[in-house]
Amino acid sequence: MTRITRRLAALAVAASALLPALLLAPGALAGDRFITVASTTSTEQSGLFGHILPQFTRESGIGVRVVAQGTGQALETARRGDADVVLVHDRASEEAFVAGGFAEARRDVMYNDFVIVGPAADPAGIGGMADAAAALQRIAAARAPFASRGDDSGTHKAEQRLWTAAGVDARAASGTWYRETGSGMGPTLNTAGAMGAYALADRGTWLSFRNRQGLAVLVEGDRRLFNQYGVMVVSSARHPHVKAELGRRFADWLVSPAGQAAIASFRINGEQLFFPNAVRVTAR
Amino acid sequence: MAEGAFAEALGLVLGGDPEFLSIVALSLRVTLSAVAIAALVGLPLAALLAVSRFPGRQAVVVCCNALMGLPPVVAGLALYVLLSRSGPLGELGWLFTPAGMVAAQTLLVAPIVVSVGREVLEGVWEESGEYLRSLGCSRLRAVPTLLWEGRFGLLTAVLAGFGRASAEVGAVLIVGGNIAGVTRTVTTAITLETGRGNLALALGLGIVLLALVLLVNAAAFLAGRATRRAEG
Amino acid sequence: MRGDAPILPLRLEDLAFAEGGRTLLEGIRLTLRGGPPTLVLGPNGAGKSLLLRLCAGLLAPTSGAVRWTGPGAAMARPPRHLIVFQRPVMLRRSAAGNIAHALAVAGVDGAERQRRAEAALDRFGLSPLAARPARALSGGEQQRLALARAWALGPQVVFLDEPTASLDPAAARAVEEAVAALAADGIKAVMTTHDLAQARRLAGDVAFLHRGRLLEHGPAHAFFDAPRTAEAAAFLRGELYW
Numbered sequence: 165m166t167r168i169t170r171r172l173a174a175l176a177v178a179a180s181a182l183l184p185a186l187l188l189a190p191g192a193l194a195g196d197r198f199i200t201v202a203s204t205t206s207t208e209q210s211g212l213f214g215h216i217l218p219q220f221t222r223e224s225g226i227g228v229r230v231v232a233q234g235t236g237q238a239l240e241t242a243r244r245g246d247a248d249v250v251l252v253h254d255r256a257s258e259e260a261f262v263a264g265g266f267a268e269a270r271r272d273v274m275y276n277d278f279v280i281v282g283p284a285a286d287p288a289g290i291g292g293m294a295d296a297a298a299a300l301q302r303i304a305a306a307r308a309p310f311a312s313r314g315d316d317s318g319t320h321k322a323e324q325r326l327w328t329a330a331g332v333d334a335r336a337a338s339g340t341w342y343r344e345t346g347s348g349m350g351p352t353l354n355t356a357g358a359m360g361a362y363a364l365a366d367r368g369t370w371l372s373f374r375n376r377q378g379l380a381v382l383v384e385g386d387r388r389l390f391n392q393y394g395v396m397v398v399s400s401a402r403h404p405h406v407k408a409e410l411g412r413r414f415a416d417w418l419v420s421p422a423g424q425a426a427i428a429s430f431r432i433n434g435e436q437l438f439f440p441n442a443v444r445v446t447a448r
Numbered sequence: 449m450a451e452g453a454f455a456e457a458l459g460l461v462l463g464g465d466p467e468f469l470s471i472v473a474l475s476l477r478v479t480l481s482a483v484a485i486a487a488l489v490g491l492p493l494a495a496l497l498a499v500s501r502f503p504g505r506q507a508v509v510v511c512c513n514a515l516m517g518l519p520p521v522v523a524g525l526a527l528y529v530l531l532s533r534s535g536p537l538g539e540l541g542w543l544f545t546p547a548g549m550v551a552a553q554t555l556l557v558a559p560i561v562v563s564v565g566r567e568v569l570e571g572v573w574e575e576s577g578e579y580l581r582s583l584g585c586s587r588l589r590a591v592p593t594l595l596w597e598g599r600f601g602l603l604t605a606v607l608a609g610f611g612r613a614s615a616e617v618g619a620v621l622i623v624g625g626n627i628a629g630v631t632r633t634v635t636t637a638i639t640l641e642t643g644r645g646n647l648a649l650a651l652g653l654g655i656v657l658l659a660l661v662l663l664v665n666a667a668a669f670l671a672g673r674a675t676r677r678a679e680g
Numbered sequence: 681m682r683g684d685a686p687i688l689p690l691r692l693e694d695l696a697f698a699e700g701g702r703t704l705l706e707g708i709r710l711t712l713r714g715g716p717p718t719l720v721l722g723p724n725g726a727g728k729s730l731l732l733r734l735c736a737g738l739l740a741p742t743s744g745a746v747r748w749t750g751p752g753a754a755m756a757r758p759p760r761h762l763i764v765f766q767r768p769v770m771l772r773r774s775a776a777g778n779i780a781h782a783l784a785v786a787g788v789d790g791a792e793r794q795r796r797a798e799a800a801l802d803r804f805g806l807s808p809l810a811a812r813p814a815r816a817l818s819g820g821e822q823q824r825l826a827l828a829r830a831w832a833l834g835p836q837v838v839f840l841d842e843p844t845a846s847l848d849p850a851a852a853r854a855v856e857e858a859v860a861a862l863a864a865d866g867i868k869a870v871m872t873t874h875d876l877a878q879a880r881r882l883a884g885d886v887a888f889l890h891r892g893r894l895l896e897h898g899p900a901h902a903f904f905d906a907p908r909t910a911e912a913a914a915f916l917r918g919e920l921y922w
Contacts, residue, residue: 348643
């Protein structure tokens with residue numbers, strides 16, 4: 165009897181080992197028509213993709229797999245040919261990407277804005293200010309804690325541009341009142357809330373963020389807080405295996421009336437997060 | 449927070465939300481596959497290491513022990529570079545797929561299975577090696593005997609590997625990309641929900657993960673006890 | 681199997697063994713032939729276990745040779761000689777499983793294994809214990825199982841190192857009977873023991889060791905009734921301790 169038990173045990177082990185392998189076999193996953201889109205964590209965390217992608221897949225039959233990383237990492241992923249399309253919000257980096265020959269062109273898709281959030285107590289007294297750079301000046305002067313993403317993301321680069329406009333060298337104060345978390349928008353907001361610190365956040369992440377811990381929007385509306393998103397299709401000249409055709413269809417859809425309407429219809433608590441602003445191209 | 453987390457956990461398990469079920473299924477598939485492969489390859493290797501003597505054996509043992517502490521994020525990064533389209537193994541197309549995640553976790557589990565397994569089997573060899581050799585058993589022929597003889601200790605080694613794989617997030621996050629519906633596991637989902645500020649949900653997922661790991665260990669314990677009773 | 685070409689006689693030629701600078705065996709010249717059991721006797725530290733291990737090939741001598749001089753000596757598989765220790769090694773399997781495993785290592789295939797395992801268990805009165813975990817058996821049962829295991833492999837010679845030393849008298853007698861059964865089946869037993877009464881019962885011939893040297897070798901009755909050396913005489917009187 166023990167020999168039979170042994171045989172059965174061996175069979176059970178073998179089966180449980182083989183079964184997952186079979187399930188993971190390529191082609192066992194539904195739908196081979198898909199593209200990989202490298203985008204940012206802030207866009208993912210806002211919930212936008214969960215809203216607009218099902219519509220695209222329904223209309224085109226093309227699945228979209230979003231790999232959400234920091235802007236720098238997303239561009240690197242695309243540069244290495246590991247993604248077919250890249251959607252980020254750092255125009256300077258995007259133009260460098262095109263200049264480097266990794267994509268043929270960049271196109272505007274949508275914008276949202278950044279807001280400066282901070283503790284309700286507002287020790288630097290910036291609540292309601294219209295000038296974002298001046299607000300940062302006050303934060304620096306008061307040496308009030310500020311949580312920066314510190315990860316070369318689009319948001320981080322926008323933040324750095326504001327410090328420059330304010331004439332403050334925040335990096336020099338790193339480790340004191342200026343704290344670089346080196347992480348995504350959500351984790352940085354978690355940290356800011358816990359520390360009672362100010363932070364620059366994109367409105368999309370902020371609206372869908374569920375752990376505010378007493379943080380509130382203190383400064384908004386400055387034109388310098390405008391945050392533009394651009395889409396690029398990775399060049400198949402550089403990476404022949406890239407799904408350029410399918411990727412182009414996605415990029416085209418994003419800037420098409422259907423895609424733009426889908427973006428505009430995404431709301432949280434009735435509030436619109438992203439504002440479509442693709443340029444209508446009449447001739448190609 | 450605590451009651452919220454348990455409520456979330458219960459809600460997830462009872463609700464049968466397809467997205468939740470798919471991330472649990474993926475976590476189990478990836479980890480169990482990695483453990484199975486690591487055991488299939490690692491256990492015989494552990495046995496060979498236990499019975500053989502060759503120059504440099506000590507160095508191999510030390511390296512293997514050290515690899516048990518390989519940081520998951522480093523393993524993930526290494527595999528990312530290898531599996532990237534710009535990397536040497538790009539043709540496989542395993543980046544951002546469960547296959548790549550299995551490869552990364554196998555890298556993490558194998559050293560545990562080999563190191564702990566070797567330790568167990570060295571003890572078994574000491575116990576029964578003289579007897580086996582007196583039967584005219586070669587070292588190679590002794591391998592299957594040792595593996596069966598040491599099965600209870602080896603089960604612990606495999607479970608330790610399972611624990612390591614199911615707990616880690618660094619490797620599967622980098623190699624898998626946390627793609628919704630494709631490469632999102634419980635641990636990467638926890639990372640995402642934490643980032644979203646959904647702390648109660650993240651904790652709830654954590655409770656579910658712990659419960660799963662507990663279930664697997666309990667099952668293994670019961671199976672081990674049953675065989676122990678039947679066969680000594 | 682036992683019907684094959686014999687490997688005996690076993691010749692020990694000027695056998696010596698030293699370890700850590702100490703000479704443990706020296707100048708052993710001995711010829712063991714087939715027939716009734718050979719008992720290797722001597723006080724503690726005489727080198728009896730060592731001698732057995734050298735004969736069984738588990739250790740290499742420092743000098744001299746262990747030579748199987750029979751016509752069948754060239755064949756290595758299956759093992760023609762086996763050794764049974766004072767505390768037998770039992771694998772984590774059933775009693776029958778232990779025998780089957782030994783047969784598998786020896787290259788015996790499935791159906792034949794089953795048959796020979798059952799025959800071995802039966803021969804040594806262990807059939808009721810066939811499915812029990814071997815490690816759960818009593819000391820005496822384990823020792824008889826070790827003998828059954830050896831018997832199943834069909835060796836020509838079995839070395840036994842103090843097989844009854846850690847057993848109570850009843851178990852010891854049962855094991856002794858098992859050894860006698862081996863001998864009755866034509867297997868040459870070479871055995872060490874502290875029990876002189878046991879030696880008298882089993883021995884065909886006796887080899888007497890003292891402090892690493894072979895002092896006497898001859899027929900049992902000659903040794904027990906009229907030992908040639910003073911040490912042997914003292915040993916038989918129970919006055920030789922080491």
